Amino acid sequence: AYKRFSELLPKEERDNACSARVPKGRILALPELRANPFQHRICHVFSTSESGDGSLSFEDFLDMLSVFSDSATSDIKSHYAFRIFDFDDDGTLDRKDLEQLVNCLTGHGEESRLSPAEMEQLIQNILEEADIDKDGTINLSEFQHVVSRSPDF
């Protein structure tokens, strides 16, 4: 993992890799993240930089790898997945978050989005399935409950 990380840094900073930060642009060039529709959210969630520019230090990089590895427990994975899906960072998944999530999944571009009626029907169904207390949003425990029953997660 250390080797992958140091490859991302420009040559001068390689010796100092432990404390250096890699800018967001280079992280997004990694093959695993390149095709991922949630790439920006992933960088944002794992980044601990104060300036909010999405850069990752080596520890952030390790965090990211350990959460995505096969041996992470589903609790940890669902916790981070919740943070990734929460586009406005307000601690719950409301309608706007779900709408953005679905648009990310179906692809960018006008012809690949669902029609407004379909989107409405879909969000209604999701909230019906996952929202236990019927408050119109999905909080962390509801999300973890839904995800624990999903065979494909």
Add this chain to the structure above:
Amino acid sequence: RDCQQTDIKYLSGWKQWKRASSKSLRKFVNEVKELSSYLKLWRHDIHSIEGKFGTGIQSYFSFLRFLVLLNFIIFILMFSFVTLPSIISKYGVFNSSFAKIPPKNVEPHCTVYKPSGNKGLVYFYTYLKDLLSGTGFLEMTSLFYGYYAIDDAWFSILRYNLPLAYLLATFAYLALSLLWIIKRSVEGFKQNLVHDEDQFQSYCNKVFAGWDFCITDPNAARLKHRSLQYELQTDLEEERMKRKIADRTMKEKLRIYSLRIFINIIVIAVLSGCFYSIYRATVFSQENSNVSIRGDIRTDAANLLVQYLPSMVITLANFIAPQIFSILIRFEDYSPAFEIRLTLMRCVFVRLANIGVLLFSLWSQISYCATDKCKACGYNYELYPCWESQVGQEMYKLMIFDFIIIIAVTLFFDFPRKLLVTHCSCKPVQWCGLQEFGISDNVLEIIYGQTICWIGTFFSPLLPAIATVKYFIIFYIKKISLIHTRKPPARPIRASSSNFFFLVVLLIGLVLAFIPLGISIAHIPSSKACGPFRNYNTSWAVVPATVLGFPTGLQQVLYGIASEAFAVPFFMVICLVMFYFIALAGAHKRVVEQLREQLVMVRFDPLSFL
């Protein structure tokens, strides 16, 4: 990590040691697992396919790998217990010898069997013809049943009962296949059960867990986006469809049901047409392939064609019937998911029933007895002195033809189509486009081949080796065809449910293979002229004969187990256990419902639970 550190301070020395040792044990187990995964066949290939095309297509290739391994193990089983002792004792290696007991109480005309091997000067193409049809020089090799005409093999002082070993090896490979498939499908079954019960979870599953994080290729990502969009739209449409169905009036329902009954009648007519044509083709082929003048290439080629006629008709039926079904089902107005499932079940039925009809027509030929002499033998001894070898040859031909068709379709349809699409930019060609990689079609193809292998191994013990090589080559052919000439299916199949579906259909094929084998072993008299069961009425008769040779105590026990006094209470106990588990499952479901309601109530009124 901090939590663990603070915990450690509070634990005693013994517990600390236990925790440290369990950690290092887990690490060791992980490293062993990683090392053993390097040994897995084709690990790298399947991984790269998964990255480029997603988990649906990857499940097809891991299914293919599973079949290669299964066939290899079956081959090892049959080879070491049946073929190896025969070869060793026939050539007298390791101080061994064999005994051929002359048959008693049998009419002499039943025991005449002269396989026409190649004598004298033969043309080269005769070898090719024999290779393709299993006759000639292949008939007397260990490939077919007729070679194993040994009754007892002696290795120094040990006596090896070959007929019993042959029969038991057959049962063993069937049981092994059954257990292995069930073990693999248990995982998928558990997930399927959870998934089915919670049908209202399907949307959340798709949205939250839909993206496959293993995809690294931008093209594949685009495909995944489109497939997700398609899946969501299909599900929403299905929901709208369900609402529409619920709103139907009585008159509309009547119209739709009568339409469905009419279409089912058409389907049955199509099926009967297929079965009848296979029956006629088999009868024709059997009647006309025994008249051959060796040495004339024209009649030999025509003869080869006649011999392959059943295989060709079956392949044609397997190709046409699914097309007809997919056209018919559009008129039946079902929901999309049910449409797919019904078409698939019909295709499965067509493919597997075709093999059954072929075998049935073969048997009707074999047991057709007009004269008294023939009735004394029990089978048609003139045309089929060694009928098991003939059936083995038929299965061999089916397998070879299947293999040839797969190669031919890839070479002569896929590659030219790809060349046409890339170099010719006229409208109709572009509209046709590349062929989709239909996962279910390909899976049904290999399951069909595997069913032939299971049925044929009893008559031709080296058939699993041919099947192993065939699937090995098919893996590479399909992989090349996928990468270069096909586009992935627009309709996605989820990996977790597709694995279970493949294994269920494979299980259906295996159960269907039990039936012809059971009839051959227990019902039809074994040929008196060749094979290990010459001295017995039927192939099964070797088991009672062996049991009679056991000490009386053991005989009593075995008779007791097989009698009704044991079987009926055993069956009732099994039923009770099953009812218990069903009741348990129902109770768990009710508990889950209650807990869900409690969760809702806790939110609104936490104090009521204190």
